[in-house]
Amino acid sequence: MRVEFDDVTVRLGGRDVVQQASLRVEPGSVVGLVGPNGSGKSSLLRTLYRAVRPREGTVRIDGRDVQHLTGRRAARAVAVMLQDPPTDFDLSVEETVLLGRVPHHAAFGRDTSEDLDVVADAMRRAGITDLADRMVATLSGGQRQRVMLARALAQQSPVLVLDEPSNHLDISHQHELMTTVRSLGRTVLAALHDLNLAAQYCDRVVVLDAGRIVAAGPPALVLTPDLIRTTFGVDVRVHGDADEPVFAFRRLTTGDDAVPTHDEPLPESSLPR
Numbered sequence: 001m002r003v004e005f006d007d008v009t010v011r012l013g014g015r016d017v018v019q020q021a022s023l024r025v026e027p028g029s030v031v032g033l034v035g036p037n038g039s040g041k042s043s044l045l046r047t048l049y050r051a052v053r054p055r056e057g058t059v060r061i062d063g064r065d066v067q068h069l070t071g072r073r074a075a076r077a078v079a080v081m082l083q084d085p086p087t088d089f090d091l092s093v094e095e096t097v098l099l100g101r102v103p104h105h106a107a108f109g110r111d112t113s114e115d116l117d118v119v120a121d122a123m124r125r126a127g128i129t130d131l132a133d134r135m136v137a138t139l140s141g142g143q144r145q146r147v148m149l150a151r152a153l154a155q156q157s158p159v160l161v162l163d164e165p166s167n168h169l170d171i172s173h174q175h176e177l178m179t180t181v182r183s184l185g186r187t188v189l190a191a192l193h194d195l196n197l198a199a200q201y202c203d204r205v206v207v208l209d210a211g212r213i214v215a216a217g218p219p220a221l222v223l224t225p226d227l228i229r230t231t232f233g234v235d236v237r238v239h240g241d242a243d244e245p246v247f248a249f250r251r252l253t254t255g256d257d258a259v260p261t262h263d264e265p266l267p268e269s270s271l272p273r
């Protein structure tokens with residue numbers, strides 16, 4: 001399914017935390033949202049799964065305004081894996097992953113054998129089969145995050161939203177997660193802090209700064225040292241191939257040139273759309 005943000009502005013706490021964001025995500029592509037803390041990544045994503053209503057603009061899935069979908073249709077279309085999974089779950093891992101099937105049930109419907117198969121497959125993909133009977137509240141942060149991935153996978157929605165999905169995961173599970181996500185063939189929007197993960201696994205990256213989309217395009221074209229320095233205020237050395245850059249970061253030290261601003265021209269490739 002195609003996802004479109006058309007001139008979206010989000011106002012929270014009396015401030016426009018997302019300003020006139022326009023973005024088109026093609027069906028089956030993996031798009032990474034990157035940007036400093038507070039730049040608006042989560043707020044923009046929240047408009048897609050209707051946790052926030054844009055003050056202006058429209059968010060569409062396959063041409064339909066998400067605000068006009070029924071709750072059930074919206075839940076079938078978009079699954080969400082949040083940044084900080086809840087810790088107060090009084091459910092087992094398997095019961096939690098089964099919650100992903102709810103949008104597929106008729107009212108008061110029971111779990112079917114198909115549900116159980118989908119859940120088993122989702123747990124296998126998320127590497128948590130051996131945790132199936134554990135209570136979620138007893139798991140580590142990374143294990144809990146993988147449970148939330150499995151729940152989102154079990155939802156079988158064509159659009160998947162991941163909000164900083166890897167912040168509790170060790171390095172191996174970070175790569176496993178992104179490999180799994182890429183293999184699904186679904187439309188994926190992921191807020192990511194790790195630019196190396198974004199560069200390696202995303203078809204496109206979208207850079208937000210102070211609520212505005214300042215660049216969008218293929219990672220190797222967008223994530224230039226200049227843009228990284230401007231947006232994140234760090235110096236970067238680029239290793240690896242031109243197609244698959246690997247970044248090493250260094251804090252700007254006193255005496256470095258002043259951090260440039262986005263008023264300076266950005267590479268042409270980086271223009272949104």
Ligand SMILES: Nc1ncnc2c1ncn2[C@@H]1O[C@H](COP(=O)(O)OP(=O)(O)OP(=O)(O)O)[C@@H](O)[C@H]1O
Pocket residue numbers: 012013014017035036037038039040041042043044191
């Ligand atoms: N409910 C709210 N009320 C008021 N302000 C909010 C609310 N939620 C978010 N904000 C503000 O909106 C801005 C954007 O926040 P958002 O969470 O979208 O950023 P982010 O890029 O996802 O940040 P991070 O990388 O830290 O997760 C921040 O300044 C934040 O403080």
